[in-house]
Amino acid sequence: MDDGSRRSLCTFCGVVDQVTITAGGKVRGTGSAGVCVKGAHYFQQHLGSRPQDVQRFTSPMLRSPYGWERVSWDYAIDMAADSILADRQDFGRDSLGFYGVGQMTTEALWIAKKFFQGHLGTNNICSNAEQCLANNAGGHELVFGNEGPFSCYDDYRHAEAIFFYGHNPAANHPTIFQRYVRQNRGAVKVVVDPRRTDTVDLLLADDPGNIHLPVRSGSDVLLNCGFARHLLDSGGWDRGYVARHADPAAAEEFLRFVRTGPFSADEVVARITPHGMDPADMRDRFLRAAGLWARERVVSTSSVGINQTVGSAGVASILNLHLLTGHLGAPGRGHVRMAGQSNASAELAMGYSGRLLPFRMRVTEEQNRERMAGIWGLPSWRINPEPGLPVASFATSERLRTLFVFGTNPARNFPNLARWRERMMDLCVVYIDSYYNPEIMEYADIVLPCRTKHETSGIFLNGERRLQYMEPVEQPGFEAWSDVRIVCEIARTIARRLTDEPPPAVPAGAGVAEMVAKGNADLDPVALDAAFRYPVDEYGEPLSEPIWDEIQVASRGFYNEFAHADGRPITLGDIRAGEGAQWAGERRYRPENGEPLFSGVLAAQRRQATFHLPAEAQLVPYQDRNRGGFVLITGRGAMGGKAVRRNNVAMFNSSTATGAANWPDTNFVYVNEADAVRLGIGPGSRVRLHNEIGSIECPAEVSADVPAGHLYLSFHPDKADTHPNLLTSSDNIDPVTWQPLLKDTRVDLTPLPEVR
Incomplete structure (x- = not known):
């Protein structure tokens, strides 16, 4: 810019908005949503900083018998290529794995998928989205046939009622909450969450007519079936919309299921009301909330709170209500996707799951x-x-x-964490990140320093389908490479190693298995070199435009073709202009002609929507299954008075951006007052949380904001390693998406004797 200011993106959550760094170093939100404390604090702390002050990796490193040694880029890339070739030769292509972060650029996600899945032949390709957002995609696929969201943030401004399921936007998406949600004074807001969160407090302060439904954990599907029953009994559903746009057989079965099942207000309220709450109070709130679905314009949002409890069935139960009422395809009508990570939506589109190819195609299907x-x-x-x-x-x-x-920390964010940490000791872990993290460094073998947020260029896809371009604000003062360049260099290094090998024969029938069994004999060095040879800039970084062009052409014909509403391809120029471009325009599913509104993976696979029938187990609140234990709830940050003091750590997506020195000494577990009295627990009492997976010890806080029978523990890092994933199961996964249901975790709580 002519005035010396620099433009970029804030990528600390799934909102993703424009920021401008002034010549004087001020950070200003210049997009529609603005910038919150996370992005502003990051840019102010890191722009122009010395690497040692922000704990940056400044060169590749290799673990040796003598500790960590600095090595050249050429040597580090050689070692990474060696590890791939050696393990692939001895143990086969399934011995390789990839785990990425939802803050990689779209170009990096595409390049990594092409390399690991396409050329190396491994489907062990996962990302943070499989831990947090996959069930949002799964719910959309169950009802509409494809994962793509269909609404936009502006729908909050037009809505008459807004429902938040397991979502605390006041803490996690504050700019959308302040500029879009709270500014719509006329809308009634409903928060479905066992905890009394910051969002609940602020909305009730705005208007006591807003509603908090503190349902027992795991009751979301049951609650939504109760809403559906109320709509049927009161005539608040849209018969015409269902007749035109829903599969008739599925609709008939769903209507019968809701009408005849135990979903009356009295039946539902009796099962969702937590111990200690007046059922009459819950019934009043339930009926007021149920009636809101009959209004003309209703918007819902679900986030990790529902994704990690009842999963894709929970999201589908919300979308059932939109289908039942026709709240789709118009301003103020729809389901808005909110993600914790800036490019998680692109991870979904690129198929970051062991069962998927890009654009959500199944690997098991030959075509x-x-x-x-x-x-x-x-x-x-x-x-x-x-x-x-x-x-x-x-x-x-x-x-x-x-x-x-x-760019992520599997030493903290995997379920069954103690078992996984043991397993990592047997792996060769190639760690690509910008910042030093003491936890993962215990397990890494090769470290490759990548460019961080303000040094990287690339495309991000946010929750309203908006593609935007992040411009680098400054160049690193040392040799750090982008994720794209790192993958391309490893691929081409492998190609050079294989140059003297004969090209692979073309197998037929059973010959495929024989060819693959020969270790690296199936790799084609000419194809590898050509596939990852892109034009570069003056710093040796691959340019975005040829990679984006490749992605855009590849997307043609799919449900999420990267094109404007009128069908014109979205170019890199469109993405770099203004606030970017939304694929399919501002909203999808507008009933403009007689064709079916929805599609499968391919855009031509037009179809009607399908009401999803939940399994019986998905209608049972967790406490009804736990037989006396507690339900462990996890989330971002602390509760109560400590929340403000911990804000600058707990609200960051990646704790490495603040440094381990800023981690709190320990996390607290929050216990309901009645449970605390029963167990003899006071503020600061040390307790042990334990189940068949593991145990942790930490201090307790007593809080009325946590319902009886539930505990709350932050998943952000602390120095005492009191992480919920030491208690979560690797076996409890969503059957549709494989996402771990981390918030469906039963624990026991035992007070520890005082240490004198």
Whole structure:
């Protein structure tokens, strides 16, 4: 810019908005949503900083018998390529794994998928989205046939009623909460959450007519069936919309299920009301909330709170209500996706799961592998037909030998964490990140320093389908590479190693298995070199435009074709202009003609929506199954008075951006007052949380904001390692998406004797 200011993106959550750094170093939100404390604090702390002050990696490093040694980029890339080739030769292509972060650029996600899944043939490709957002996609696929969201943030401004399911936007998406939600004074807001969160407090202060439904954990599907029953009994549903746009057989079955099931107000309220709450109070709130679904314009949002409890069935139960009432495809009508990570929506679109190819195609279907192989310029037999591992199974599988980790911390964010940490000791872990993290460094073998947020260029896809471009604000003062460059260099290094090898023969029938069994004999060095040779800038970084063009062409014909509403391809120029471009325009599912509104993976697979019928187990609140234990709830940050003091740590997506020195000494577990009295627990009492998976010890806080029978523990880092994932199971995963249901965790709570 002419005035010396620099433009970029704030990418600390799934909102993703424009920021401008003035010549004087001020951070200003210049997009529609603005910038919150997370982004402002990051830019102010890191722009122009010395690497040692923010704990940056400044060179590649290699673990040796003598500790960590600095090495050259060439040597580090050679070692990473060696690990791939050696393990692939000795243990096969399934010995390789990839785990990425939802803050990688879209270009990096595409390049990594093409390399690991296409050329190396491993389907062990997962990301943070499989831990947090996959069930939002799964719910959309169950009802509408594809994962793409269909609303936009502006719908909050037009709504008459707004429902938040397991979502605390006041803490996690504050700019959208302040500028869009709270500014709509006329809308009634409903928060479905066992806890009394910051969002609840602020909305009730705005208007006591807003509603908090502190349902027992795991009751969301039951609650929504109760809402549906109320709509049927009161005539508040849209018969015409259902007749036109829902599959008739599925609609008939769903209507019968709701009408005849135990979903009357009295039946539902009796099961969702937590111990200690007046059922009459819950009944009043339930009926007021149920009646809101009959209004003309209703918007809902679900986030990790529901994704990690009742999963894709929970999201589908919300979408059932939109289908039942026709709240789709118009201003103020729809379901808005909110993610914790800036490019998690792109991870979903790129198929970051062991069962998926890009654009949500299933790896098990031959025609999908043929289509994707054609896009990547590969023979179809090169793509592995066997699904990879769910991310939750990394801890228990003996398949993996080499794991590439991009920008995240698997030493903290995996379920069954103690078992997984043991497993990582047996792996070669190639760790790509910008910042030093003491936890993962215990397990890493090769460290490759990548560019951080303000040094990287690339495309991000937010929760309203908006593609935006992040411009680098400054260049690193040392040699850090982008994720794209790192993958391309490893791929081309492998190609050079294989130059003297004969090109792979073209197998037929059973010959495919024989070819793959020969270790690296199936790798084609010419194809590898050509696939990852892109034009570069003056710093040696691959340019975005040819990679984006490749992605855009590949997306044609899919449900999420990266095109404008009128069908024009979205170019990099469109993405870099203003606030970017939304694929399919501002909203999807507008009933403009007689064709079915919805589609499967391919846009041409037009279809009607399908009401989703939940399984019986998904109608049972967790306490009814736990037989006396507590339900462990997790989330971002602390509660009560400590929340403000911990804000600058707990609200960061990546704790490494603040440094381990800023971690609190310990996290607290929050206990309901009645449970605390029963167990003899006071503020600061030390307690042990334990189950069949593991145990942790930490101090307790007593809080009326946590319902009886539930506990709350932050999942953010602390120096005492009191992390909920030491208690979560790797076996409890969503059947549709494989996402771990981390908030469906039963624990016992035992007071510890005082230490004198």
